Structures are given as C-alpha cells and as structure tokens.
Amino acid sequence: MGSKTFLDYFPTNFRHEKSFFLKNNLVDLEKLSNLSEFDLNEIQKKSPLCTLNNLKKIRAIAIFKKEVEISPPEANLLLHCGIGSIKSLSLSTPYELEAKIGRLERSLRVKTESEITFALLKQWIKRAKQVYKSY
Incomplete structure (x- = not known):
C-alpha cells in the first residue's frame, strides 16, 4: 500500500472536492495553499458539487500544513x-x-x-x- 497523499486525510464528505482536485492534478500542497478566492469560486462553477466551505477548509489546512507544519x-x-x-x-x-x-x-x-x-x-x-x- 502506498503512502497517503495530502487529500487522503480528508473524510468522505470531501469526496467531490477530492475528485475535482485529482482530475485536475491539483494535489500539490503548494498549489492548494495558494488558491485564491477567485480560484475557489471558479472551481465551484466548474464542479457545482464542490462546496465553497469545503474548498476553503482544504485551502486552510494546506496553509497550516505548509506554513506551520501542522x-x-x-x-x-x-x-x-x-x-x-x-x-x-x-x-x-x-x-x-x-x-x-x-x-x-x-x-x-x-x-x-x-x-x-x-x-x-x-x-x-x-x-x-x-x-x-x-x-
């Protein structure tokens, strides 16, 4: 079994966001932490099943991981x-x-x-x- 990626830590209620990120090759911690509000709104437009709240949580967790090593x-x-x-x-x-x-x-x-x-x-x-x- 391979090692866990950053997105693997999220529960099943993030499945739509995880699916979008995987399809669009947005799995890099750097890319996820640098998503702007505009980017999050565009993701939601492209994939309406993704919620803005979950997208913001993923970005915040990526920032905590990258910047503070949490x-x-x-x-x-x-x-x-x-x-x-x-x-x-x-x-x-x-x-x-x-x-x-x-x-x-x-x-x-x-x-x-x-x-x-x-x-x-x-x-x-x-x-x-x-x-x-x-x-």
Missing part, C-alpha cells in the same frame, strides 16, 4: 475550534487553544486521536507568529 487532522481540529488562519493562531495563547480543544471534545463527547500537548500548542503558536511576521 498535520491535516490537527489542522482540521483547529478549524473546528475556530482557528482558521495563521493570523488567528498567532494571536492565540496555549491556554486558549487548550480550552477550545477541551470544549470541542466535551461537546462532541470524543477524545482527539492525536496527542496534543501544551508544549505542542506553544510550538504551533511560535511558528505561526514567525510566519505571520514574514508576510
């Missing part, structure tokens, strides 16, 4: 906690993130599969601040 499942967790950009991550504190993740886990009544420690949260925020300053 795995797709962890980036998806941040999105579900309301952290949707490098800027919002850089303005957060580890305590806020820990509370948001805990709140999400309690509301969903599940424990996240990845081991997210306080030190890891600090590392993400530090990298996000470095990336945000370089913009």
Whole structure:
C-alpha cells in the first residue's frame, strides 16, 4: 500500500472536492495553499458539487500544513475550534487553544486521536507568529 497523499486525510464528505482536485492534478500542497478566492469560486462553477466551505477548509489546512507544519487532522481540529488562519493562531495563547480543544471534545463527547500537548500548542503558536511576521 502506498503512502497517503495530502487529500487522503480528508473524510468522505470531501469526496467531490477530492475528485475535482485529482482530475485536475491539483494535489500539490503548494498549489492548494495558494488558491485564491477567485480560484475557489471558479472551481465551484466548474464542479457545482464542490462546496465553497469545503474548498476553503482544504485551502486552510494546506496553509497550516505548509506554513506551520501542522498535520491535516490537527489542522482540521483547529478549524473546528475556530482557528482558521495563521493570523488567528498567532494571536492565540496555549491556554486558549487548550480550552477550545477541551470544549470541542466535551461537546462532541470524543477524545482527539492525536496527542496534543501544551508544549505542542506553544510550538504551533511560535511558528505561526514567525510566519505571520514574514508576510
């Protein structure tokens, strides 16, 4: 069995977006993270089954992966906690993130599969601040 590609980390409700990206050879992390709002709207026009919300999530996760080196499942967790950009991550504190993740886990009544420690949260925020300053 081959290694997983970036798009393989997305659940089945992203099947239309994954299919579009595969058909159009948009599987490169660099290309996905650089999609503009215009590009996302054009994709939705070409493939109406793709939702703008899912396209934006894929782009945000690609940016987190590329810029801050956060795995797709962890980036998806941040999105579900309301952290949707490098800027919002850089303005957060580890305590806020820990509370948001805990709140999400309690509301969903599940424990996240990845081991997210306080030190890891600090590392993400530090990298996000470095990336945000370089913009």
